[in-house]
Amino acid sequence: MTRPCLPVPEHLTAPAFRAPAGACDSHAHVFGPYHRFPLADDRSYTPAAYPADAFVAHLDQLGLERGVLVTASASGTGVGNAVVLDALRKYPTRLRGIAVPAPDTTDKDLDAWHAAGVRGARFNLYQVDGHAVYRNGAGIDVLEAIAPRLRERGWHAQIWIHAPDLVEMGPRLKKLGIPLVVDHMGRMATTRGVNDPGFQALCALLAEGAAWTKISGADRLAPGAGTGATPYASVDPFATALLAANPDQVVWGSDWPHINYFDPAHMPDDGVLFNLLARWLPDAALRERVLVTNPARLYDF
Template sequence: MSTPCCPPLHAFQKVGFSLPANACDSHAHIFGPYQQYPLAGERSYTPAENGVERFIWHLNRLGLQRGVLVTASACGTDNRPVLDALGKYPDRLRGVAVCDQGVGLPALKAWREAGIRGLRFNLYKLNGQAVYKNGVGLQALEALAPLLRDLGMHAQIWVHAPDLPELAPRLAKLKVPLVVDHMGRMNAALGTDNPGFGKLCAMLASGSAWTKISGADRNSNKNGHYGDIDVFAKKILEANPDHVIWGSDWPHINYFNQAEVPDDGVLLNTLQRWIPDEPGRRKVLVDNPANLYGFQA
């Protein structure tokens, strides 16, 4: 059995700037209740139980009104927790589901009506090896791309940015909007001159992709401040500020030392450095998520 993860922090650093109305956390997960929604038997980690009401607490605590829930790999292809959450909070929440190519058009239509706006695909590898179990990969994405196009849905891809130059020709053929998780999940030590990061910025500039300036804690080598991520976030925003959204990655799975669990207030406060002007923050926190996920004005 996989090692249990630490729970998220209860106390947050105070947000140091005025949040715009309808600000959105565009990347988070929920788990449980486990009696109703058990985890996948085969999984890479065992998260603490944090259902939708706990996520709503997280939003309220930070001063955010909206959120996007992504089915996590520990749940396999069981999207019921996310769909249940969307039913409870249809105005506040949207979702990104995980499924294989066996899903049919009727199911995808029903999911879209429920608030699912994209499907997530796990292309994340290090040294050629998949990092997490239960990922639905590139073949499924290629098979489902026509349905995504017909329904106006996007493909969220969890990918290591250094792999983008090799993957780009196949991704370009899909003709589906792409949302790249966590700035390409690339360690800051690789630098902004990395060809994969350059490819990510080029995809943003062309309008073929979006990215989430999330996962600073995952990509940084400066725990507690994440200052080495500043240059990456700023270059992403320079590439195309209309295709950038922010997410916390709450409840921060796969941390096994409580001292390392990130503070969501600190993560949100990075936007003061990355986007010093209020109109720019509104774009990333409100306007762009509304455009991508279909939140009502």
């Protein structure tokens, strides 16, 4: 039996600025209700139920109009996308989705998902020291097999990968000939520094337009650093470097409801995470680009 995740805090820090019209949270998850959308039996964590209405309430709290829902590993593959598809059909103008395909996913499945608002597929390549961190998800073999069909539909591949692995995996991923979106700035501990070869490989992919990234997951890069006068300060150089590499290939996401957290000291505050953008995106034009223009282009809003 997996451990239950901590619930999202009931109260969040108030947003420090007003998001521009059409602003988007480009990375979140929904779960349940579990009598309709059960979790996978083989999973790495057990979240509380957070259905579509709860996510829309989260958007409203932050003053955001749009959101992108990503099928989480605890939901499994194939049929596990049903909870995301249900949310997309309920809020067709506000939401888009990223699904996780199974090896037997058919063209009919992909077309139905596209009609519902799916615009990409997620692949779990995340390992640390050669060991997988999460169960479930589609791997590199599924990605390489399905890439031509994603290309036909104008989809991208969302890649959950540890940035140091991009040194080896980057060329292989580029050969797919489809846009790549790297989750959470490469999900690398800030202690490795911005000169880490893998992080520099990510910056290079952005600079040449071969990949996008989400300046999200500050709480994952610097666990427990969300308090004090300058929360998550160690993440600032990473976000700044990615924006400098190519601001047209960057979006932002909250990673709500912050699954796989068990230590209250590490559980993030969505208001604090959102307010990081006041430092990372200090002028209105850049804020508009990352929160509105870029996600509208990437997710077809």
